Amino acid sequence: MTEMRAFHNEMDRWVVDDHGGDTARELAEDLGLRTAVLLEGPSDLAAVETLAARRGRDLAAEGVCVVSMGGAMSIARYAELLGPPGLDLRLTGLCDKRERGFYERGLRRAGAPDQDFFVCVADLEDELIRALGTAKVEEIIAAEGDLRPWQTFLSQPAQHGRPRDQQLRRFLGTKKGRKIRYGTLLVEALGPDQVPTPLDELLASL
Incomplete structure (x- = not known):
């Protein structure tokens, strides 16, 4: 663990x-x-590491490093350093559908294949919310003591009339650290057959 850090x-x-x-x-x-x-x-890193732990996987011991890039626009730089021009590691991961073009161009520039990347429709939080259902996510919010902030958020005019899943997804990003915390909590709440396909396929590919 010290060496990986x-x-x-x-x-x-x-x-x-x-x-x-x-x-x-x-x-x-x-x-x-x-x-x-x-x-x-x-938040994506927290979700991947949580699911790996649930499945009894020690990714570091398996020769896998999980990297948070700090945004999709960084894919070209990380692919250059970790892929064929740099450390020559196999590259895989998750990407949002709207960012797929950035990934394809960045990986192509580094001479790395893009078929090992698994695409989320909006983002991983969206995938987890849809997998669990909005009622279950609201139960988790209440259990975490975030019910009052959630209710305050819902009272904002901008949220009136929006679908519940979109409201939940936006709420998770309104406070620093919340997405990371819920990235873990939502994965922990998943049943064995509820793991979103992109996340499930990513873990299976490692």
Whole structure:
């Protein structure tokens, strides 16, 4: 775990420094890394790691690093560093349907295939909300002590008349750290047959 944390720290430095990378390469070899899972943000990372743990998977021990890129626009840089031009790891991950073009272009530039990326209709939160159903997600919100903020959010004029699933998805992004926390909570609430297809197929591919 310490070595994986060090690897992520070196990757963060390498992303902003074209002259870095030697230490990241050494750590990748020491860890036996073979695959990088590229995710748009930390809430996606929380969901993937939570599902892996539920299934008894130790991704780091399997040579898999899970990376939060900080936005879809970073795909080209991460593909360059982690894919064939850099560490030459197999690249996989999740992407939102509207961002698919960014991923295709970034991966193509790095000489990496794009068929190993699994597409969410809107985003992973949307997939999880639809899988669980809005009533169940509201139960989780209440159980977490967020009922009052949720009710306040619903009273806003901009939310009047919007479908419940869209309201829930927007609510999860209204406070720093909320999406990350609920990325874990929603995955923990999934039944065995409720795992959204993109997330399920991603874990199965690792």
